[in-house]
Amino acid sequence: MSANRIAVMASGKGSNLKAILQAAERGECPVNVQLVISDKADAPALKVAKDAGVADVLFLNPKEYPDRAAFDAACAEAIEQAGCQWIVLAGYMRILSGEFIARFRNCIINIHPALLPSFPGAHAVRDALAYGAKITGVTVHLVDEVVDGGPILAQFSVPVQSDDTEESLHNRIHAAEHQLYPEILKRMIEGKFSIEDRRAVWKET
Numbered sequence: 153m154s155a156n157r158i159a160v161m162a163s164g165k166g167s168n169l170k171a172i173l174q175a176a177e178r179g180e181c182p183v184n185v186q187l188v189i190s191d192k193a194d195a196p197a198l199k200v201a202k203d204a205g206v207a208d209v210l211f212l213n214p215k216e217y218p219d220r221a222a223f224d225a226a227c228a229e230a231i232e233q234a235g236c237q238w239i240v241l242a243g244y245m246r247i248l249s250g251e252f253i254a255r256f257r258n259c260i261i262n263i264h265p266a267l268l269p270s271f272p273g274a275h276a277v278r279d280a281l282a283y284g285a286k287i288t289g290v291t292v293h294l295v296d297e298v299v300d301g302g303p304i305l306a307q308f309s310v311p312v313q314s315d316d317t318e319e320s321l322h323n324r325i326h327a328a329e330h331q332l333y334p335e336i337l338k339r340m341i342e343g344k345f346s347i348e349d350r351r352a353v354w355k356e357t
């Protein structure tokens with residue numbers, strides 16, 4: 153199995169997927185996006201993947217499975233068949249089952265639009281704005297059983313401006329995400345971190 157074959161799971165726009173694909177195309181991120189899975193039939197991320205020529209582009213409908221674990225097992229089958237070693241969540245808005253997380257322990261990474269542990273959940277940008285935070289940002293982390301709670305690989309701060317709307321703030325967060333995610337994937341693929349307790353420790357090269 154090649155160490156740089158990744159599966160991307162996405163529910164939405166797919167701008168992070170696009171940033172990863174473009175960085176790979178430019179030779180800046182040594183990943184081979186082999187498979188893209190979405191749980192939403194109309195996710196623009198599916199078109200992003202098809203336009204980029206990703207080998208396997210899959211919509212799986214959660215409603216066709218009896219429960220979360222069965223849906224996740226179907227995703228896991230597709231990921232293993234595609235020979236992917238890493239699972240990259242890019243705006244994937246479903247909570248993963250414990251079985252899925254255990255099957256791919258320390259191989260699932262997520263990007264979250266806030267500085268965790270502040271503002272976990274599905275509305276992180278809105279929540280940071282409503283709270284009156286002056287600085288928010290982006291977190292890239294490993295996925296474990298605690299939602300938005302796995303070991304942090306990297307963070308990037310984004311100042312909140314006094315006239316920000318959710319949209320304007322999310323636009324700047326997206327810009328930071330598009331830079332950070334390919335960079336961290338590159339470091340991760342090159343195997344330069346270890347997990348000590350819950351801390352991700354990067355090895356210097």
Ligand code: GAR
Pocket residue numbers: 162163164165166167168169197242243244245263264265273274275276325326329
């Ligand atoms: C990104 O901002 C990502 O951080 C966020 O969804 C957006 C997806 O954008 N993820 C979460 O909120 C996960 N809790 P994209 O579809 O354009 O990549």
